[in-house]
Amino acid sequence: MGRLIKYELKKQQTSRNIILALLLVFLLAVVVGTFTENGNTVGISVMLEMFVGMFVFFYMGIESLLILNRDLKTKQSHMLWMVPMQSWKILGAKYIAAILQIFFISAAYVLAAIACILSLITKMDAWEELFKGLRIGAEWLFQGNMDWITLMAIFLFFFLAWTCVIATGFLAVIVSRTVLINSRFAGIVSFILFFAINAIVEYIYDLFAKYGLMGIHSGLYIGIGECAFYIVACIILFVISSVLAEKKLSV
Known part of the structure; x- marks a missing residue:
């Protein structure tokens, strides 16, 4: 089943690479705009990243369905159902691949957001304020407020x-x-x-x-x-x- 999951993830590789490339472009634009003090570049990049992100997560939600439809429609992909393996394993692999794909893209967006925040902190030399905020936040969480x-x-x-x-x-x-x-x-x-x-x-x-x-x-x-x-x-x-x-x- 592990091979089936890798096979399904490979089908999604093109869309994953395109999304990561766009995310990298937006991230670089934000970082460059931050250090060059170009507010327009930062603002436009962040807005575009959020706008594109809505379509990205919508597409990630239906991509597995589009792939399944193609697997049942085209003769080449239809051969997948002729492998000596139970159908529930094939569907399970598709299911797991869809979950892994959305988790991977979500993690990439979180890391990009963290990178944007860190670039702003570096530019403002606000590391002391960051550590102070993290310490206060940790104390608040460990005191059972959450x-x-x-x-x-x-x-x-x-x-x-x-x-x-x-x-x-x-x-x-x-x-x-x-x-x-x-x-x-x-x-x-x-x-x-x-x-x-x-x-x-x-x-x-x-x-x-x-x-x-x-x-x-x-x-x-x-x-x-x-x-x-x-x-x-x-x-x-x-x-x-x-x-x-x-x-x-x-x-």
Whole structure:
């Protein structure tokens, strides 16, 4: 399965390189603008980086779906489903590759932001203020002022919700490409199915919240029940996708 993950990551290498190249250009522009005291360069670069970043993360969210659609559409990529390996492993590799891709790009953006801040601190020679701020922040955190459990639950909830959307997209693409083989309407059908399945999942979530099932609460509360729902939903969607792929695509 490790080789499959590397293979899937290789498919995303071109987009990853383009994104990193753009990020590097924006970073260099910010650093140069900071040290040359050119506020316009810094401001324009930061705004462009934020603007492009919105499209980048949107594309990262759907790239795995586009690749899966291509794998089921083109004959060359369709050979992937003829390897002597179970379909759930192939889908799992695609799933993991999508998660690794978004984590990698997110880490690159975080590092770029840190580099921009450090360049500004270096220019202003404000290292003493930085260390003082870090010390105060560390003391504030270690004194128990931050509810780490709630914070981790929020991040986990949104991560699981995102993975559930990806699993929904996988199922929509597989259903459309296995039922409407070689049809020019398969792409449109998968698009409609994606929103339909996602609406069903959210409707079930709202029902569970309404009647307090699985410990799910209504409103903005995020706890174990909310996270557990999306874990179960992801597993169900993944199993259905794997079964369909195994019956319709594998040899």
